[in-house]
Amino acid sequence: MTVATELELQSFVLLRLSERRFAVSANQIAELVAPSRVFRFPHRTPKLEGVILRRGRIVPVCDVSEMLLGKRLTSRRFYLIALRNYGKQKEWVAMPVTGECELINAEMIAAVESDAPHVAGWLSHDGDVIEVLNLDALTPGPERLLAEGATSQRPEARP
């Protein structure tokens, strides 16, 4: 392997949602933790279940499975805590995942215009082609609210 090709390899964390695997850039991952109590309170942001307490921090729990699989997870074994960018600010977001995660080195092929906004790129691993997730597009935030614009309906409150 030449030095040039080595440099193109990046680290990714592979996560499992039901039967499918997805990848997130490893430098966005904080930790993988066992499920803990989710504290729920009224709000109107879709996909947010509530918050968990982790190391004294309050971390929002965002279920991305519905967007990625079209259904909610029936079993969740861990929360993958990732860093999500909000402009210059970064915050933790916990995503429920089905199985254990794996750290790999792979070369990412950048997404093209026709790919969904939540796809940052693609990688090949173990004979599978795996989506690399763009968490900023996948999880809610003020910029998504702006993008949703006036066409979206007012969501129901979710206690």
Next chain:
Amino acid sequence: MRLAAPAKVSPAKTEQIILFRVSGQMFAISSASVQEVRSADSMSGAAVEISAPGLRKVRHVLRRGDRSLFIVNGAMHFGLHVAEGTLLFVLRKTRTALLIDGIEKMATMTRLQALPLSFCHEERQWYRGLTALDQTVVPVVHPEGFLSPEELALLDEALLQADKTVTQDLEGTDSAQ
């Protein structure tokens, strides 16, 4: 050898809060924001019905001199299962009286964490932030977040209409007599 002066330790900034329930859900509010706590029954005689289009959470208004206090049903505001509130919080420096189920306890809040930026809808107006108390996370409400300026304008308009109707009714009665 001179010893360095000990660093001044500033006491942690704390805030007294009232934990209260609305439709089974616990919230917190700064005790400094609550001007009065009244039984809802004690206010029933003084409250006047009001109806602003598209604003179901306010059904009554309290007149206090030239001030009007709009009674906001907490359950409806938060989109919770509607229950009959038993207590009213008259909120300081606002025109809101909040109808709640009951007070849980008083507590001291040592840390208020900003609402995570993932929460990006109306809840950003509702809450000042979140606090962890006894291994539980409680949202701390914003006293001014119960009625937006637009909602207050709607309510003032409804109040004006209601006053006009009363005046016209009285004039009608006078002329009939």
